[in-house]
Amino acid sequence: MTESEIIRGCQRGKAKYQKELVLRYSPQLMTVARRYCRDDHAARDVLQEAFIKVFRAIDRYEPTGAFPAWLRRIVINAALQTKDKASYQREQTNLDAVAHPLVAPNVLSQMGAEELIALIQQLPDGFRDVFNLYVLEGYSHDEIADMLGIAPGTSRSQLVRARQKLQAMILQREKECYVKRVG
Amino acid sequence: MSNELDKHINAKLGKYESAVDAEALWQAVRPPRRRRPFGLVLLLAALLVAGAGSGWWLRKQANPVSASGTLEQAVSFEPGTDNTSSSATQTLAHKTSSAAAPNSVVPILDVPVSTQADKAPVTNEDKRIPSSFSTSNTASANSAEQTFPAHASTFSKEAEGLPTTPGVAEAAHPDGVVSTEMPPVIAAPNSKLLHTSTVTLLPNLEFLAVGQGVQPQLPNLVVAEMPSAPKQKMSPWFVQADAYYYKLSRDLTAPNDSVNLSRWAAARRGTETVLEATAAEITLGYHHKKGWQVRAGLGFTQLNTAFAYTATTTEVDSIEGLQMLVFYPDNSVDSIYGSVARYQTTTYRKRTYNSIRQWELPVMGGYRFTQGKLNVLLEAGIRLQLQRKLEGDLLTPAEEILDWSTTNWYRTGFGYSLQGGVQLGYSVSPRVSLSLGASVRYAPQNYTRSTAPFAERYQMLGAQLGVQYRLR
Numbered sequence: 001m002t003e004s005e006i007i008r009g010c011q012r013g014k015a016k017y018q019k020e021l022v023l024r025y026s027p028q029l030m031t032v033a034r035r036y037c038r039d040d041h042a043a044r045d046v047l048q049e050a051f052i053k054v055f056r057a058i059d060r061y062e063p064t065g066a067f068p069a070w071l072r073r074i075v076i077n078a079a080l081q082t083k084d085k086a087s088y089q090r091e092q093t094n095l096d097a098v099a100h101p102l103v104a105p106n107v108l109s110q111m112g113a114e115e116l117i118a119l120i121q122q123l124p125d126g127f128r129d130v131f132n133l134y135v136l137e138g139y140s141h142d143e144i145a146d147m148l149g150i151a152p153g154t155s156r157s158q159l160v161r162a163r164q165k166l167q168a169m170i171l172q173r174e175k176e177c178y179v180k181r182v183g
Numbered sequence: 184m185s186n187e188l189d190k191h192i193n194a195k196l197g198k199y200e201s202a203v204d205a206e207a208l209w210q211a212v213r214p215p216r217r218r219r220p221f222g223l224v225l226l227l228a229a230l231l232v233a234g235a236g237s238g239w240w241l242r243k244q245a246n247p248v249s250a251s252g253t254l255e256q257a258v259s260f261e262p263g264t265d266n267t268s269s270s271a272t273q274t275l276a277h278k279t280s281s282a283a284a285p286n287s288v289v290p291i292l293d294v295p296v297s298t299q300a301d302k303a304p305v306t307n308e309d310k311r312i313p314s315s316f317s318t319s320n321t322a323s324a325n326s327a328e329q330t331f332p333a334h335a336s337t338f339s340k341e342a343e344g345l346p347t348t349p350g351v352a353e354a355a356h357p358d359g360v361v362s363t364e365m366p367p368v369i370a371a372p373n374s375k376l377l378h379t380s381t382v383t384l385l386p387n388l389e390f391l392a393v394g395q396g397v398q399p400q401l402p403n404l405v406v407a408e409m410p411s412a413p414k415q416k417m418s419p420w421f422v423q424a425d426a427y428y429y430k431l432s433r434d435l436t437a438p439n440d441s442v443n444l445s446r447w448a449a450a451r452r453g454t455e456t457v458l459e460a461t462a463a464e465i466t467l468g469y470h471h472k473k474g475w476q477v478r479a480g481l482g483f484t485q486l487n488t489a490f491a492y493t494a495t496t497t498e499v500d501s502i503e504g505l506q507m508l509v510f511y512p513d514n515s516v517d518s519i520y521g522s523v524a525r526y527q528t529t530t531y532r533k534r535t536y537n538s539i540r541q542w543e544l545p546v547m548g549g550y551r552f553t554q555g556k557l558n559v560l561l562e563a564g565i566r567l568q569l570q571r572k573l574e575g576d577l578l579t580p581a582e583e584i585l586d587w588s589t590t591n592w593y594r595t596g597f598g599y600s601l602q603g604g605v606q607l608g609y610s611v612s613p614r615v616s617l618s619l620g621a622s623v624r625y626a627p628q629n630y631t632r633s634t635a636p637f638a639e640r641y642q643m644l645g646a647q648l649g650v651q652y653r654l655r
């Protein structure tokens with residue numbers, strides 16, 4: 001079943017194609033949802049909500065861009081809608097305490113996707129969203145500012161803080177692993 | 184380093200696929216089947232076609248003769264009989280006509296119609312049916328009533344020989360004109376019937392008898408102007424009482440894109456069972472003789488669902504109690520008391536029947552095909568909702584039980600729904616008929632307001648039982 005067949009089938013409301021869409025794209029989209037949520041439970045809720053929106057909006061889908069990107073955008077929107085916009089501003093005020101550690105490249109290469117997702121999920125909401133939108137989705141700070149309702153400068157500073165926080169968490173994790181290995 | 188971090192995360196997560204129970208996800212997000220008003224329309228159309236077919240069949244059964252209503256009637260005169268005697272007969276389709284037969288009274292058009300002898304004498308050689316006939320229900324020929332029987336589809340008149348009773352027919356009623364353009368002339372004695380002609384009954388009844396050797400001069404009887412039967416007067420107005428039993432179909436959707444959709448729907452679907460709807464109505468209607476009818480009145484509908492909720496909660500209390508027993512080697516035991524946990528499990532069950540009750544004003548129009556005691560009614564119309572009340576409970580996504588009546592989520596005022604159906608009726612008496620049929624109701628409007636966290640709507644398909652009484 002091709003992608004265009006799935007799209008046409010979903011537009012006609014055929015359950016067979018809708019199911020195929022869910023089965024085919026849910027693993028990728030689950031990764032997206034997990035990156036934007038604190039835990040997997042919340043990610044499942046977001047993914048569920050996103051698919052409901054997909055089935056409602058697919059009549060209006062125009063194949064001008066990649067279909068997976070369109071799906072990913074819906075998941076991101078669904079995830080962002082669950083957030084409290086004010087939290088982005090609040091989180092900005094508590095950044096000074098974050099240190100500026102450095103992570104060795106070999107440490108990074110040893111980390112798997114699940115570990116990275118777990119670390120990203122530990123970021124505060126504002127940091128996490130800005131980091132995801134900038135680093136993984138490729139949005140500019142102006143676009144992120146529009147999406148989150150914050151100033152572009154806030155987006156920039158939150159990205160920096162998010163990176164620093166991630167590095168700190170990676171170092172902390174490496175330190176714990178070393179202690180375990182040494183005994 | 185930031186670039187390294189970004190690149191690494193991008194590389195690792197860019198196309199990473201997380202483990203997810205896609206089947207469970209599909210079950211959770213599976214869209215409800217699209218509402219198919221088209222299906223209801225198809226059903227209604229099928230009912231209409233079935234009803235129309237039945238009506239056509241009934242009508243066909245009722246009118247085996249051509250629609251023009253022309254009946255060919257035979258008129259025969261046999262010589263040697265008195266054509267004014269009781270042996271003279273006419274037959275019409277279930278009707279009777281008159282003849283100048285003294286001392287006999289036979290119904291005409293289901294009622295006796297007779298003639299009075301005209302002033303013109305009837306002789307043995309030349310018997311004439313008078314130029315005008317009475318429209319009264321009594322007749323006489325030479326002060327004697329004369330009638331003759333009638334039978335379906337044939338109109339025969341026998342004149343066995345010459346009249347034995349000279350009769351003179353005359354109009355007993357000045358308005359009762361029966362045209363006699365060709366007064367019947369009976370041949371002389373022993374005249375032989377040569378020809379039996381056909382006459383056309385509708386709109387005018389004519390008969391023509393031709394005797395041998397005589398100038399055929401028989402009257403044209405204009406039945407349209409003959410007296411009609413005094414039928415029992417039936418009012419076009421009627422009162423009808425109906426009861427309905429419907430199978431309910433509920434649509435639960437979200438009015439807008441909301442996270443609450445699946446939670447509300449899941450909570451309600453898990454605790455509510457859609458049952459049935461019952462309805463009753465009484466209407467006053469007008470039935471046109473051509474088959475059309477309208478009726479309106481007051482109706483009541485109740486939609487039922489069953490609510491059942493079971494919750495088990497476990498509470499942990501801290502109470503003073505024995506925490507530990509310490510056994511020493513010398514067999515002594517120390518009891519250590521302190522706060523210990525006490526688990527208390529509570530099971531909460533609630534079962535109730537929810538109902539939506541509404542008063543309505545049904546306005547229905549339709550067409551009734553009738554044959555004999557059977558009839559088929561095709562009907563469609565609108566039900567204007569006057570008031571709606573709700574009673575019952577529902578479960579919120581937070582697993583709290585909410586009383587319907589305390590919410591402001593449902594439309595309780597004016598609304599409408601569409602109704603259609605087909606009914607098969609049977610007349611148990613001239614005024615009373617019973618009916619049994621199928622009925623479908625379609626609600627274009629949601630039962631809920633736009634402010635509700637869900638949109639709820641009910642469709643109905645069921646059976647109808649009714650009784651109709653024609654007013655006097």
